[in-house]
Amino acid sequence: GQSLEQPSEVTAVEGAIVQINCTYQTSGFYGLSWYQQHDGGAPTFLSYNALDGLEETGRFSSFLSRSDSYGYLLLQELQMKDSASYFCALLSGGYNKLIFGAGTRLAVHP
Amino acid sequence: GAVVSQHPSRVICKSGTSVKIECRSLDFQATTMFWYRQFPKQSLMLMATSNEGSKATYEQGVEKDKFLINHASLTLSTLTVTSAHPEDSSFYICSARMGLAINEQFFGPGTRLTVL
Numbered sequence: 086g087q088s089l090e091q092p093s094e095v096t097a098v099e100g101a102i103v104q105i106n107c108t109y110q111t112s113g114f115y116g117l118s119w120y121q122q123h124d125g126g127a128p129t130f131l132s133y134n135a136l137d138g139l140e141e142t143g144r145f146s147s148f149l150s151r152s153d154s155y156g157y158l159l160l161q162e163l164q165m166k167d168s169a170s171y172f173c174a175l176l177s178g179g180y181n182k183l184i185f186g187a188g189t190r191l192a193v194h195p
Numbered sequence: 196g197a198v199v200s201q202h203p204s205r206v207i208c209k210s211g212t213s214v215k216i217e218c219r220s221l222d223f224q225a226t227t228m229f230w231y232r233q234f235p236k237q238s239l240m241l242m243a244t245s246n247e248g249s250k251a252t253y254e255q256g257v258e259k260d261k262f263l264i265n266h267a268s269l270t271l272s273t274l275t276v277t278s279a280h281p282e283d284s285s286f287y288i289c290s291a292r293m294g295l296a297i298n299e300q301f302f303g304p305g306t307r308l309t310v311l
Contacts, residue, residue, distance in 0.1 A: 125286075125305070126304060127199075127303055128302045176297060181244065
């Protein structure tokens with residue numbers, strides 16, 4: 086089966102940089118993706134890594150190391166609106182489904 | 196951007212009744228739809244995967260007679276919670292996939308089910 090681990094909570098101040106780590110176990114790796122979810126809302130896609138290295142999308146970047154079964158999401162120039170839950174998710178079953186980690190609640194303070 | 200809607204957004208029902216939740220892809224045809232369940236401050240747990248015109252594939256531990264999924268068309272999937280009990284109270288989220296790329300999977304806004 087698959088499993089993912091990420092910190093439950095992270096706190097940061099506006100303008101800062103925060104890194105949310107994710108380690109995973111899977112028998113077949115197809116990709117690691119990241120989602121943002123505000124309370125009571127829909128998860129929205131942020132980033133995806135299938136190969137090792139860094140993917141940059143504006144203020145958000147995601148990194149993957151397949152040899153270490155590890156990835157992270159980097160959020161720069163934090164804003165209050167970035168306060169939300171962030172989930173890493175494994176693509177599983179030959180690209181067919183997403184398996185989510187427990188989520189990291191990010192609180193951004195002034 | 197692609198939009199996935201769910202209806203209703205909130206539902207409160209009595210124990211023992213059945214509740215139907217609709218998931219629609221509004222501006223695209225979904226090759227596959229997924230149903231997730233989320234408890235407060237917890238992860239999204241995949242319940243089942245459905246393709247139009249075929250039976251849903253349920254994840255281990257999910258009762259298929261309890262959670263009935265009908266994928267009637269390329270834009271509509273329904274989840275029926277049968278004989279609901281308070282432990283079924285949760286946030287149910289559907290997701291629709293437009294293509295094979297991961298950024299072509301879009302999530303609905305969720306349905307908050309409360310069973311009294």
